[in-house]
Amino acid sequence: xxxxxxxSLTPATNPPFDGESWSRxxxxxxxxxxxxxxxxxxLGVEREDHEQGPRVDYTIDFTxxxxxYLWLRGSRSSxxxxxxxxxxxxxxxxxxxxxxxxxxxxxxxxxxxWDDSSSQTTVHEIQIxxxxxxxxxxxxxxxxxxxxxxxxxxxxxxxxxxxxxxxSTSSGGITTVAPPTISPDGGSFxxxxxxxLSSSTGGSIYYTTDxxxxxTSSTLYSGPFxxxxxxxxxxxxxxxxxxxxxxxxxxxxVNPTADTVFLEEDGTVVMEAENYHRTVASTVDGSRxxxxxxxxxxxxxxxxxxxxxxxxxxxxxxxxxxYIGQLAQxxxxxxxxxxxxxxxxxxxxxxxxxxxxxxxxxxxxxGAIVEPSATNDEHLSLKLGEVGRxxxxxxxxxxxxxxxxxxxxxxxxxxxxxxxxxxxxxxxIIDQIMLTQDATIDPNVTPPAAESASSxxxx
Numbered sequence: 396x397x398x399x400x401x402x403s404l405t406p407a408t409n410p411p412f413d414g415e416s417w418s419r420x421x422x423x424x425x426x427x428x429x430x431x432x433x434x435x436x437x438l439g440v441e442r443e444d445h446e447q448g449p450r451v452d453y454t455i456d457f458t459x460x461x462x463x464y465l466w467l468r469g470s471r472s473s474x475x476x477x478x479x480x481x482x483x484x485x486x487x488x489x490x491x492x493x494x495x496x497x498x499x500x501x502x503x504x505x506x507x508x509w510d511d512s513s514s515q516t517t518v519h520e521i522q523i524x525x526x527x528x529x530x531x532x533x534x535x536x537x538x539x540x541x542x543x544x545x546x547x548x549x550x551x552x553x554x555x556x557x558x559x560x561x562x563s564t565s566s567g568g569i570t571t572v573a574p575p576t577i578s579p580d581g582g583s584f585x586x587x588x589x590x591x592l593s594s595s596t597g598g599s600i601y602y603t604t605d606x607x608x609x610x611t612s613s614t615l616y617s618g619p620f621x622x623x624x625x626x627x628x629x630x631x632x633x634x635x636x637x638x639x640x641x642x643x644x645x646x647x648x649v650n651p652t653a654d655t656v657f658l659e660e661d662g663t664v665v666m667e668a669e670n671y672h673r674t675v676a677s678t679v680d681g682s683r684x685x686x687x688x689x690x691x692x693x694x695x696x697x698x699x700x701x702x703x704x705x706x707x708x709x710x711x712x713x714x715x716x717x718y719i720g721q722l723a724q725x726x727x728x729x730x731x732x733x734x735x736x737x738x739x740x741x742x743x744x745x746x747x748x749x750x751x752x753x754x755x756x757x758x759x760x761x762g763a764i765v766e767p768s769a770t771n772d773e774h775l776s777l778k779l780g781e782v783g784r785x786x787x788x789x790x791x792x793x794x795x796x797x798x799x800x801x802x803x804x805x806x807x808x809x810x811x812x813x814x815x816x817x818x819x820x821x822x823x824i825i826d827q828i829m830l831t832q833d834a835t836i837d838p839n840v841t842p843p844a845a846e847s848a849s850s851x852x853x854x
Contacts, residue, residue: 397427397562398469398542402454402530403637407447408612417451417535424507425543426468426558432541448480448535451542454637455531457523459549465519466511466546466555479540482532483521507543509555521547572634574643575600575616581628581645588647590628591619598634606683608642622647623687626676648673656728656811657849662737662832664729665843667696668703668825672813675724684723685818693787694826695742704824722757723818725825730811730850733832739802740791740838741816742827756823759815760804787826789838804830 399419406416420432465481481488511519523529533542544559575594592600600616601609604626611633622628626647632640655672657664669687676684688704690696703725739758758765793802806812816825829843 396453396455396545398544399427400453400562400565401451403452403639405450405452405611405633407449407535414612415535416449417533420541422470422541422543424470427543427562446534450532450534452533453531453545454528455547456528458526460523460526461549462551463521463523463547463549464511464551464553465521466509466548466553466559467542468507468509468544468546468555468559470507470541470543478536479542480532480534480536481519481521482534484530485532487532487534488519488521509559572598572632572637572640574640575602575630575632577628577630577643577645579645581647584622584647587621587623589619589621590645590647592616592630594632598632598637600630600632602628602630604628611639626684648675655849656730657847659729659731659733659830660847662733662735663836663843664731664830664847665845666727666729666828667846668725668742668828669696670727670846670849671703672726672728674703675726677723677818678721683818685725688824690744690824690826693744696826724759725816727814727816727828728811729814729830731806731809734806734808735832736803736805737830737832738791738834738836739804740789740829740831740836741825742787742789742829742838743823743825744785744787745823755819756825757817757819758802758804759813759817760806761813762815764817765804789827789829789842801834 401417404416406414418432422432521531531545531547544562546555546559573595575592578591578593579588592602594600601611601613602616603609603613604622606627607613607629609629609631616630627644628647629642629644631642655670657666671685674685685703741756791802793800804814814828814830816828827843827846829838
């Protein structure tokens, strides 16, 4: 095999080699069009850490079983030890084949040589017990090793010279492995949903839950996982000797507390932020969604997951998107017995850099963003985090122009209404929410005693 005619490349996935890969390059003296060269990295790779290094694979169909002897035609362009690790079907060869070493180089110059040397034995041996398709793996051990041609032969007495034999015939192409199956294949769920991935063609499965296209740097699937928020799952299959599959995707709408209805009493209702009715993922910025997190010191609630965090990343230009149905959203169902004007308080924390001092969210009632009125400012975003970065505080301030400074909402009738918090800025964490008709209450001075009672019903 010509070194450049590999089946697949797998970049390194862990520091300090992260992202480094073998590459096809043109070099004088090569027998084919090019060669395959390991990246230049000053650090070497130990045997037990071989999977951290970059790998190149060659798929071979064996019709004859037995012991094969590995020969490589190579060179090196630096004074690093010219060596690499060898494996079959993803498994490094057992000792005494500790690693392959080009021992025959007379000096450190870029000299083309054939070698069959192991670190501990005279020759590098590979055992093929059953006819069929196998994948030969080469992992980088030290940098700047150049592989021009590869020979596997069952002739123990054979020694190649010069350019060596012509390249063997091939099937003429690389097969693309089938995408994995996602089960269930999406849908709406109450509480949580367990998701499993499987491949009908074998190989490893990598997946994402943040809307991005998976790669071999994404999460490696090892077993079923649980979703508790609205999420898009994407997954690919990777198998040595095959092109990576296309991504399969499935969208899961998850309502952690699907039928919880909070009860307003005496003109006040208090809710733990994590006890929302549902979360709706954004449809315009990579399916980002609010997520339940550990609020850490100072967060209320009884569970470790006792706060919700806005999607991390870029803020949204609120002038270009409808708020309901397109941006990341939290919904809370509230049964009101006292219609009227309510002051909205939200306890939150900003994780912004010190250069910025607040975060904002948009507010909606029953699916409609609260619009400008005689009592509300034209920008109409709730402003949080004014007291400083990483400091919990209650806030009821409008983001916008004076003289209106307090955020209020009007509840027109008794019955169940839905309060929605819609992402405007990123990286905001919310702990509690309060609506009250008592304009004199300041929860920073007198925090609410407990979350309001709730019932199970339909909004």
